[in-house]
Amino acid sequence: MAKKILPLAPVERLIRAASEGDIRVSESACSALTDELEKIGMKIAKEAIIETKHAGRKTVKAEDINRALDILKLG
Amino acid sequence: MAKKILPLAPVERLIRAASEGDIRVSESACSALTDELEKIGMKIAKEAIIETKHAGRKTVKAEDINRALDILKLG
Numbered sequence: 001m002a003k004k005i006l007p008l009a010p011v012e013r014l015i016r017a018a019s020e021g022d023i024r025v026s027e028s029a030c031s032a033l034t035d036e037l038e039k040i041g042m043k044i045a046k047e048a049i050i051e052t053k054h055a056g057r058k059t060v061k062a063e064d065i066n067r068a069l070d071i072l073k074l075g
Numbered sequence: 076m077a078k079k080i081l082p083l084a085p086v087e088r089l090i091r092a093a094s095e096g097d098i099r100v101s102e103s104a105c106s107a108l109t110d111e112l113e114k115i116g117m118k119i120a121k122e123a124i125i126e127t128k129h130a131g132r133k134t135v136k137a138e139d140i141n142r143a144l145d146i147l148k149l150g
Binding site for chain 2: 005006007010011013014015017018019022023024025026029031033037039040041042044045046052058059060061062064065066069074075
């Protein structure tokens with residue numbers, strides 16, 4: 001379990017939002033999903049920053065994120 | 076831009092953490108990455124909840140998240 005950048009509570013709400021009924025969510029489940037979302041988020045962000053620099057900018061824009069999602073076949 | 080479950084500020088920190096140098100991050104970039112992480116998070120959570128129910132439990136555990144990542148070829 002890595003040190004977190006994303007907070008656990010909103011990730012727990014995300015899991016609850018994905019459920020239609022009555023479920024409980026263990027802390028370890030929140031932690032596992034948070035770790036994974038951070039890993040995916042870092043991967044997207046790194047690719048986006050390459051695109052930002054490639055465009056000669058210092059500001060990461062939505063178009064860089066969207067381009068990164070295309071490159072990584074996500075989104 | 077959908078209504079957010081995940082907060083924007085930690086996602087901005089994630090983008091900054093992915094950078095080695097001096098970058099700026101636009102609000103629209105944070106919003107785009109947050110939307111994507113929510114989408115991916117919901118997809119993982121829905122699959123995990125199916126696994127939770129399949130195991131006859133009402134509590135989502137880390138093993139359900141990990142099984143969902145395997146099924147979705149993530150992680």
